Each structure stands twice: as C-alpha cells, then as structure tokens.
Amino acid sequence: MEATHALYYSKYCFFCQKVLMFIRGKDLDLTLLSTSDKSHAQALMQGGGKTQVPCLRIEQADGSVEWMYESNDIIEYFS
Numbered sequence: 001m002e003a004t005h006a007l008y009y010s011k012y013c014f015f016c017q018k019v020l021m022f023i024r025g026k027d028l029d030l031t032l033l034s035t036s037d038k039s040h041a042q043a044l045m046q047g048g049g050k051t052q053v054p055c056l057r058i059e060q061a062d063g064s065v066e067w068m069y070e071s072n073d074i075i076e077y078f079s
C-alpha cells in the first residue's frame, strides 16, 4: 500500500506557491490543507513541531509519519 500525503500551505507564501505550481496538473493523491484554517495550523504545529509552510505530511502504510518542511525537498520528493 502506498503512502498518503497532505500539503500544508498558505496562499500568501511564495515557497508554497512554488510547490503548488510544480504539482499542478500532476496526478497526485494529495490533500491540500490551508493554515488559514486554525485547526490545520494547530495540527501542523503539534505534528511537525513548527508552523512553517509549506510542509508535506507523509504517512506510510505502517502508520509512520514524516513532516517534510523544505519546498525544494517537497519538489524533489514528487519529481
């Protein structure tokens, strides 16, 4: 079984726009979570340890979770 992905982003963030532009049109199973929704910002802080965006939450089939914070790393991950 494959990993599931969620991208935390802010629409005012250049680094987020860079990632969003990159993934646009790609056939990815990815949930987009805006941190303007306080519950998403809170989940990001609690899970990843900081509020910085963009952040990709990767959950493996075995339940292990990775929080990937750097836009270049996220782009590389989906390349």
Ligand SMILES: N[C@@H](CCC(=O)N[C@@H](CS)C(=O)NCC(=O)O)C(=O)O
Pocket (backbone or CB within 6 Å): 012, 013, 014, 015, 016, 050, 051, 052, 053, 054, 069, 070, 071, 072
């Ligand atoms: N080096 C990071 C920079 C990300 C960054 O600076 N994000 C800003 C928004 S544009 C941010 O989240 N600042 C608030 C914070 O760090 O809590 C990347 O390329 O993803």
